[in-house]
Amino acid sequence: MVSQSHLYPPAAFGTSVSHLRVLLFLGVVTSWVEFVRCSAGATEPLHKQIDAVLVAHSGSSGVVAKSTSDASFLRRIHLDLTGTVPNPTRTRDFLADPSPDKRVKMIDQLLESPQYARRMQVVFDVMLMERRASTHIKSEEWEDYLWEAFRNNKSWLQLTNEILTADGIDERTRPAARFMLDRELNVDDVTRDIGRIFLGRDLQCAQCHDHPAIDDYLQRHYYGIAAFIKRSYVFKDPETKKSSIGEKAEGDLEFTSVFTAESEKTSPRILDASPINDPTPGPELYKVKPEKNVRSVPVYSRRLQLAKSVTDPGNVSFRYSIANRMWAIMMGRGLVEPVDMWHATNPPTHPELLSLLADSLLQQDYDLKYLLRELALTDAYQRSSQREEKEFDGEPGNGADFSVAMMKPLSPEQLAWSMMQVTGVVDQQLNSLIAKQDKKEDDQTVVDAVWKEKSLNKALRGNVVIFTSVFGTQGVQQARFDASADQALFLRNGDLIQRWVALKDGLSDRLAAMDDSDVAQEYYVSVFARMPSTEEAKLIESLLVESKDRNADIRQLVWAGLASAEFRFNH
Amino acid sequence: MRRDQDCNGIDHLLARREFLAGSAAGVMGANAIGLGTLTSPASAAALEQQQKRVLQIYLQGGVSQLESWDPKPGTQYGGPFQAIPTSVPGMHISELLPHTAKRMHLLSVVRSINSKIGDHRQGMLFMEKGRRAGEYPYVGSVASRYLAPENSDLPGYIHISKRGINDSTSAFLGARHAQLKLDGDKPPENLIAPSGIEDSADEAREKLRIQFNRRFTKQRSPALTDVYNSSYEAAAKLMKRKAIFEGKALAKDLDRFGQHDFGRHCLLARDLLENGATCVKVTHHGYDTHAENFNFHLEQLGEFDKTFSMLLDDLHDRGMLESTLVMVYSEMGRTPKINSKYGRDHWGTAWSMAMGGCGIQSGAIIGKTNLDGTKVAEREVDPGHLFHTYLSAVGLDSSADHDLSGRSIPIGDPAAEPISELLS
Numbered sequence: 001m002v003s004q005s006h007l008y009p010p011a012a013f014g015t016s017v018s019h020l021r022v023l024l025f026l027g028v029v030t031s032w033v034e035f036v037r038c039s040a041g042a043t044e045p046l047h048k049q050i051d052a053v054l055v056a057h058s059g060s061s062g063v064v065a066k067s068t069s070d071a072s073f074l075r076r077i078h079l080d081l082t083g084t085v086p087n088p089t090r091t092r093d094f095l096a097d098p099s100p101d102k103r104v105k106m107i108d109q110l111l112e113s114p115q116y117a118r119r120m121q122v123v124f125d126v127m128l129m130e131r132r133a134s135t136h137i138k139s140e141e142w143e144d145y146l147w148e149a150f151r152n153n154k155s156w157l158q159l160t161n162e163i164l165t166a167d168g169i170d171e172r173t174r175p176a177a178r179f180m181l182d183r184e185l186n187v188d189d190v191t192r193d194i195g196r197i198f199l200g201r202d203l204q205c206a207q208c209h210d211h212p213a214i215d216d217y218l219q220r221h222y223y224g225i226a227a228f229i230k231r232s233y234v235f236k237d238p239e240t241k242k243s244s245i246g247e248k249a250e251g252d253l254e255f256t257s258v259f260t261a262e263s264e265k266t267s268p269r270i271l272d273a274s275p276i277n278d279p280t281p282g283p284e285l286y287k288v289k290p291e292k293n294v295r296s297v298p299v300y301s302r303r304l305q306l307a308k309s310v311t312d313p314g315n316v317s318f319r320y321s322i323a324n325r326m327w328a329i330m331m332g333r334g335l336v337e338p339v340d341m342w343h344a345t346n347p348p349t350h351p352e353l354l355s356l357l358a359d360s361l362l363q364q365d366y367d368l369k370y371l372l373r374e375l376a377l378t379d380a381y382q383r384s385s386q387r388e389e390k391e392f393d394g395e396p397g398n399g400a401d402f403s404v405a406m407m408k409p410l411s412p413e414q415l416a417w418s419m420m421q422v423t424g425v426v427d428q429q430l431n432s433l434i435a436k437q438d439k440k441e442d443d444q445t446v447v448d449a450v451w452k453e454k455s456l457n458k459a460l461r462g463n464v465v466i467f468t469s470v471f472g473t474q475g476v477q478q479a480r481f482d483a484s485a486d487q488a489l490f491l492r493n494g495d496l497i498q499r500w501v502a503l504k505d506g507l508s509d510r511l512a513a514m515d516d517s518d519v520a521q522e523y524y525v526s527v528f529a530r531m532p533s534t535e536e537a538k539l540i541e542s543l544l545v546e547s548k549d550r551n552a553d554i555r556q557l558v559w560a561g562l563a564s565a566e567f568r569f570n571h
Numbered sequence: 572m573r574r575d576q577d578c579n580g581i582d583h584l585l586a587r588r589e590f591l592a593g594s595a596a597g598v599m600g601a602n603a604i605g606l607g608t609l610t611s612p613a614s615a616a617a618l619e620q621q622q623k624r625v626l627q628i629y630l631q632g633g634v635s636q637l638e639s640w641d642p643k644p645g646t647q648y649g650g651p652f653q654a655i656p657t658s659v660p661g662m663h664i665s666e667l668l669p670h671t672a673k674r675m676h677l678l679s680v681v682r683s684i685n686s687k688i689g690d691h692r693q694g695m696l697f698m699e700k701g702r703r704a705g706e707y708p709y710v711g712s713v714a715s716r717y718l719a720p721e722n723s724d725l726p727g728y729i730h731i732s733k734r735g736i737n738d739s740t741s742a743f744l745g746a747r748h749a750q751l752k753l754d755g756d757k758p759p760e761n762l763i764a765p766s767g768i769e770d771s772a773d774e775a776r777e778k779l780r781i782q783f784n785r786r787f788t789k790q791r792s793p794a795l796t797d798v799y800n801s802s803y804e805a806a807a808k809l810m811k812r813k814a815i816f817e818g819k820a821l822a823k824d825l826d827r828f829g830q831h832d833f834g835r836h837c838l839l840a841r842d843l844l845e846n847g848a849t850c851v852k853v854t855h856h857g858y859d860t861h862a863e864n865f866n867f868h869l870e871q872l873g874e875f876d877k878t879f880s881m882l883l884d885d886l887h888d889r890g891m892l893e894s895t896l897v898m899v900y901s902e903m904g905r906t907p908k909i910n911s912k913y914g915r916d917h918w919g920t921a922w923s924m925a926m927g928g929c930g931i932q933s934g935a936i937i938g939k940t941n942l943d944g945t946k947v948a949e950r951e952v953d954p955g956h957l958f959h960t961y962l963s964a965v966g967l968d969s970s971a972d973h974d975l976s977g978r979s980i981p982i983g984d985p986a987a988e989p990i991s992e993l994l995s
Binding site for chain 1: 742745763765776780789795808
């Protein structure tokens with residue numbers, strides 16, 4: 001027991017004990033000794049520890065793919081941290097840079113860019129709202145709120161606190177109330193999504209009865225969470241028309257199993273933590289009494305206990321869930337997969353790795369940028385997505401051992417921005433925005449990276465929305481890639497893509513102005529962010545030599561690049 | 572288990588195999604099981620012939636049970652219309668459905684639905700998903716996933732409607748099984764190659780795309796690229812079948828079906844089913860009759876009755892009815908009580924639907940409402956039971972889990988079961 005105390009800061013001491021209990025329960029670790037060994041080596045940077053755990057896990061037999069090429073690393077990290085592919089200048093500069101630490105420098109540079117905030121805004125918007133329609137809070141306000149949060153590297157702890165406590169009255173945190181408000185404070189929707197998103201557990205099937213197939217999802221878990229929010233409701237101010245959250249001081253939760261017809265009562269509780277009983281009520285139950293057109297505020301709020309209980313260090317599922325989701329974003333697959341289905345029969349593939357990530361996050365006060373940086377620095381992240389010829393047997397596998405980089409489909413937003421970047425839409429839009437700003441003689445703003453990013457995002461937002469409506473899905477986001485005929489029709493025959501491919505002074509025109517022998521390199525650097533192989537260059541040259549309508553053929557070439565699998569995936 | 576004999580035993584077995592494969596997806600590879608993996612071409616062909624289909628006619632707004640499947644003439648809330656005998660001895664339906672009445676030996680009626688939901692959207696979701704709440708696929712997406720042949724030319728789930736948003740219908744079953752929504756009988760969007768790109772150029776750019784892909788897939792797992800590539804193949808197939816969507820309905824067909832939207836939509840539905848579509852849903856709007864319930868039903872059901880009857884005849888004549896489940900349904904019924912504007916309001920307590928075709932006992936009446944139609948008197952069911960029934964009728968085991976790795980999600984609500992006496 002003594003050996004434990006130096007592993008954790010004193011404040012978190014209590015948590016390591018309950019943490020171990022969970023691991024023992026899940027059969028993840030079998031002894032104190034193993035637990036200590038897993039936690040040792042804390043002086044090493046996290047990314048080294050991660051790679052060490054992966055090596056230890058796969059044993060000596062583990063064959064891993066080699067480190068990926070600089071070009072492929074650059075495209076990968078750009079998509080993951082900024083949401084778009086690198087432009088040709090950046091690709092050329094990076095390939096020419098001889099310094100051995102250029103990957104580290106690139107990671108740090110991208111993490112500080114305003115595009116990083118945008119990328120994270122999208123990732124967390126989709127994670128928290130799952131492309132629901134916005135009704136009570138404007139999506140722009142919510143997006144700005146998230147953008148600012150990630151620009152300032154707000155911790156996940158603080159973000160969660162704000163999202164679960166905001167009542168929509170305080171203007172500074174009003175957008176954070178969207179999580180509850182745009183679910184209409186529907187008890188079932190909010191309960192399920194708190195379980196899924198913040199705790200990594202989809203308790204939907206435990207709503208009407210203990211889960212039929214999963215022994216550790218119980219009906220009382222579901223209703224324990226529901227009890228926090230059962231008394232809250234959407235209040236619409238009749239004058240301002242603004243929605244906010246009101247709450248009643250009474251109302252208990254009783255639930256009945258449809259299988260056994262047994263009823264139980266529960267106070268608010270997170271999973272198996274102790275229930276939080278209401279304090280003995282004083283003479284007044286309300287700060288503001290419920291009346292017609294009045295938002296009632298109780299003296300004791302059950303809903304305000306929620307954030308505290310969810311983020312309590314004793315509730316390990318909070319940090320495990322976010323660590324797992326961050327891993328999945330970077331690596332293409334959660335250590336628990338699906339990311340919201342952690343239970344005894346679907347345990348993490350690498351339990352010791354997941355606890356390492358979760359505990360590091362706790363020690364770093366839930367600094368997500370720190371975690372993403374460490375993940376990007378691992379050998380695992382920087383592996384090739386191609387296996388060596390001799391060991392490749394064509395077996396798909398699910399990639400769960402992370403011995404080879406997994407392919408990640410581009411999100412609708414990544415796809416839209418990458419296509420606009422490649423075809424020249426982004427550059428033209430930016431130039432025209434700068435020209436407009438120049439006329440106002442404001443030299444300072446036009447060079448400002450934040451101004452550029454925000455203006456560009458606003459100007460091209462409409463195109464991104466089209467992509468999210470074609471490629472996005474509402475509701476639980478499926479990790480499994482799927483593609484439908486109407487999406488392919490959109491890419492093949494849709495006006496938007498055709499316009500981009502044929503953009504005046506865009507990529508196709510730029511290529512058309514070049515000599516046959518120069519086209520291949522510019523094409524590959526622009527579209528695929530890499531140099532062509534000799535064979536690939538030859539193919540393009542011969543295509544141009546045989547061409548009867550050079551301009552048209554170049555446009556078809558650009559289209560084929562955008563429509564290719566190499567473009568569709570982050571690899 | 573009579574349904575196993577009638578609804579082809581092999582098919583049932585196939586369904587079982589798919590579910591078993593799901594639990595071993597890691598070993599066998601998800602989605603690998605389908606018609607393509609059957610080793611005997613003879614049995615594959617037999618199966619394709621026996622392909623089960625679903626036709627959904629959705630009467631949007633909530634058709635009145637009293638003016639359709641459960642008339643109560645001469646009672647307190649019965650309204651002005653009479654009940655007429657049907658081709659099934661002893662079965663009466665509203666006089667607003669004279670053509671349908673002659674074909675009731677092909678259909679059955681459920682008169683005892685209590686969904687407890689009087690809301691358009693929630694009621695529709697319960698009917699489509701068989702669950703009161705939560706993220707589950709619609710009937711059509713389930714049909715697409717488990718009934719559609721792998722090599723089908725048409726998407727598995729096509730919805731013909733003039734209104735409404737494009738719902739996400741497939742939940743965890745993925746984009747391939749989401750509904751393809753058609754705006755009436757207009758072709759799907761982007762079906763025609765862009766102007767200025769000749770067929771030869773179109774072919775050339777496709778060839779280039781495939782060439783790029785071949786290079787890219789080397790030494791990589793083909794799982795994702797195959798899915799992506801197959802979406803282009805599906806798009807190309809759909810483009811080749813564009814004639815179906817070009818509204819070249821024959822005049823004599825239109826005369827029979829009716830020269831109106833619903834007539835054209837039902838003709839398109841017939842053609843799509845005949846050409847291998849697995850589930851086709853046609854939405855007929857205009858049943859939300861809070862005012863003038865009787866005039867509106869006279870008009871709307873007049874349009875429905877003749878058209879639907881012609882469609883049923885065609886499916887029957889072409890021998891497709893044995894393999895096609897037909898559902899005529901709403902998201903709720905309408906109040907027995909007639910309001911001051913001669914309307915009937917939203918009502919989830921005691922209402923009806925009709926179904927027939929594949930796997931359904933025909934000419935049956937399931938359940939009963941009380942004398943005034945204010946309550947279910949016998950054999951109460953809800954959309955959870957109906958959902959199990961549709962899927963059982965087309966030979967699926969609705970109590971099995973979905974074919975998903977890492978998740979255990981029962982296809983139908985485990986607290987409900989099929990209406991067994993309705994299954995043939």
